[in-house]
Amino acid sequence: MAADSGRRAVSDGRDRVLARVRRALADVPRGERPGDVPVDRSYRRAHGERTAEETVALLAANLAEYRAVVHRTAQDGLPGLLRTLLARRGAASVLVPAGLPAHWTAAVDARRVDDLAASTARELEAVDSVVTGCAVAVAETGTLVLDGGPAQGRRRISLLPDHHVCVVRVPDQVVASVPEALERLDPRRPLTWISGPSATSDIELERVEGVHGPRTLEVVLLEVSGTPDAATHGGG
Template sequence: MSDGRDRVLARVRRALADVPRGERPRDVPVERDYLRTHGARTAGETVDLLAGNLADYRAVVHRTTEDGVGELLARLLSRRGAASVLVPPGLPPHWTAAVDATRVHDRAASTPWELDAVDSVVTGCAVAVAETGTIVLDGGPDQGRRRITLVPDHHVCVVRVPDQVVGSVPEALERLDPRRPLTWISGPSATSDIELDRVEGVHGPRTLEVVLLAAGEGGRAADGG
């Protein structure tokens, strides 16, 4: 072994010298008395905070209700010129009933090249974090395999509000199963080089549109936040 590795291992052994040999991480309770959320908010204020932070990350935010979601999705996909739309098997049928495009199924056999040819993908979500403007997918039936939201260039994600919206990351973690394939999305895919030149669409969709779907009926589909 190298001298550097020997020194690191020696420091680890010294740090663990007072730990009983049979002790395991789960045997030691971890204090979680840190601040879970920053400030008190109503459910509506939490949704508004999510919308604002999503917009800050350059996601395009829309609001609608159940009776307007089909019309809104059809309009967004038509505006995009989407001739093919990837739809997970568990997506509610009425969400995309009016979509005039070729449906693409979420198949394990799909290649990256086939997915790259898809114009748009529409999914639900597992949870959304207001304080960070983050959408989390966990591969559920209305979200599909992780890769279907990483390869196509346009992702429309529907978030049920307020039920799927939490204030903070700790609150989100309580709802998620760490054994599932979790994808955390904060805006469209983007990266910057050392000169801070921003490039979008490198490791995910170039365009992210988020539909905040309110419970109940009676509203009409509306663009914008």
């Protein structure tokens, strides 16, 4: 009896959906195809107008809203800041992508672990921290995007260690919106979109962090100035 009732409910639901589809298509000519009707795709690319500094400030605010810890520094202050962040964490080891600029971690006391294809998940989980660059950061959503570039390494290294420090060059790696970010990204690359530390909630909305990645995300907004070469080196 229960099974029959369930089947009737599914059938009734399907019939209602199909009836609505038929009503919506009632005035569409039988021979018309989707490609025959022009669709306006002039979507809004960003919400409001901002200066570059305002866009960076919005990114910082939204990162903090997602419980990321945000820091700002100039280029000459980065090595000392990274040393402080890892020491404060008590990190004895730090995972470093092959293309990360060497001077970024020159002052770090922790043992450096290379990003190797042969490393096992267990070995990577045992590393205390990882430091990476990023491909682009989205201000309106507080999102960091990694695409496996030289300063970012393999996707798994930003997912397995419990502490992730991500360096974002500002303002050149910051965009206002997701559409602007997509224009900079190659969809063929392994894209990882990060909005705050890894977290989930159970049915009672109890937040649990560290389920699918690092429990702690620290973002360093690196103020870059000077020549284009200096701004480009080591970021992606």
